[in-house]
Amino acid sequence: MSDEDGAARNREEEPFATDASTRGSLPPDILDADHVYSALNHPRRRYLCYTLLEDTEWSLADLATKIAAWESDVPEHEVREDKRDAVYVSLYHAHVPKLVEEDIITFDAATETITVAEHAEQVLAALEGIGGSLDFSQETHARSEMDDREE
Amino acid sequence: MTGKSDSGTRSDDDPASGADTHWSQVAQRHYEPDGRGGLTTTIVSAIAEVEGVSPTDLKSPPLYESVDVSAIEDAFFGRDVEEASRQGVGTVEFQYTRYLVKVRSDGWIQVYEPSEAEEV
Numbered sequence: 001m002s003d004e005d006g007a008a009r010n011r012e013e014e015p016f017a018t019d020a021s022t023r024g025s026l027p028p029d030i031l032d033a034d035h036v037y038s039a040l041n042h043p044r045r046r047y048l049c050y051t052l053l054e055d056t057e058w059s060l061a062d063l064a065t066k067i068a069a070w071e072s073d074v075p076e077h078e079v080r081e082d083k084r085d086a087v088y089v090s091l092y093h094a095h096v097p098k099l100v101e102e103d104i105i106t107f108d109a110a111t112e113t114i115t116v117a118e119h120a121e122q123v124l125a126a127l128e129g130i131g132g133s134l135d136f137s138q139e140t141h142a143r144s145e146m147d148d149r150e151e
Numbered sequence: 152m153t154g155k156s157d158s159g160t161r162s163d164d165d166p167a168s169g170a171d172t173h174w175s176q177v178a179q180r181h182y183e184p185d186g187r188g189g190l191t192t193t194i195v196s197a198i199a200e201v202e203g204v205s206p207t208d209l210k211s212p213p214l215y216e217s218v219d220v221s222a223i224e225d226a227f228f229g230r231d232v233e234e235a236s237r238q239g240v241g242t243v244e245f246q247y248t249r250y251l252v253k254v255r256s257d258g259w260i261q262v263y264e265p266s267e268a269e270e271v
Binding site: 041042085086088089090092093094096097098101109 | 189191192195196205206207209210211213214215216219220221
């Protein structure tokens with residue numbers, strides 16, 4: 001009888017014990033997906049990642065101009081200065097540091113240059129997999145450049 | 152010191168952090184949610200105004216080192232879910248360099264700086 005009690009107690013305790021251990025045994029690539037989703041859950045960060053397909057190194061100023069052009073649906077030379085500055089500020093203070101933290105890009109503060117980092121490839125692969133339909137209205141520009149590349 | 156006019160009348164609303172620090176409001180902005188990450192830009196431009204620089208010249212450290220603004224944006228100004236609008240209510244406070252920044256769910260952003268120690 002006491003054996004049975006012991007077994008029952010062990011079973012009851014199991015749910016509490018497995019929580020941490022299951023999490024630890026997940027394959028690393030699934031855990032890595034967290035980085036991808038967290039990196040891409042803002043349209044400006046997705047735009048930024050699309051630009052990395054075109055070039056692996058960007059000045060922050062050029063990047064701000066390009067993203068502002070996409071967002072305003074105008075050619076780069078028609079981007080208004082206040083719009084470009086607003087994008088620049090949000091890249092500098094929010095989106096670039098976030099992508100640096102996720103190891104997707106590096107940022108040289110002295111030259112304000114962005115380059116691809118370790119996890120960039122994984123993120124770009126995910127972007128290609130997402131497809132245009134999910135983000136159609138916002139990201140036709142970025143997608144069309146990506147698709148042009150593939151032809 | 153500029154912009155202290157209204158700090159005396161809002162004692163119920165004074166930031167609570169830093170028991171011995173008195174804060175004076177030095178800038179205020181209203182944020183219009185646009186879903187494009189404009190909250191960061193609005194906060195930075197309010198702080199830049201206090202510093203007397205252009206928002207693009209307010210550099211180190213990035214705001215991200217103090218707070219993840221996207222998370223505040225989601226909580227207070229996030230997209231509507233189904234037909235119900237999200238109505239997070241409250242205030243988030245964080246410190247950026249010497250400033251205290253309050254972001255309210257009604258869209259008001261207030262920047263405070265430490266005021267001269269008051270004689271007690």
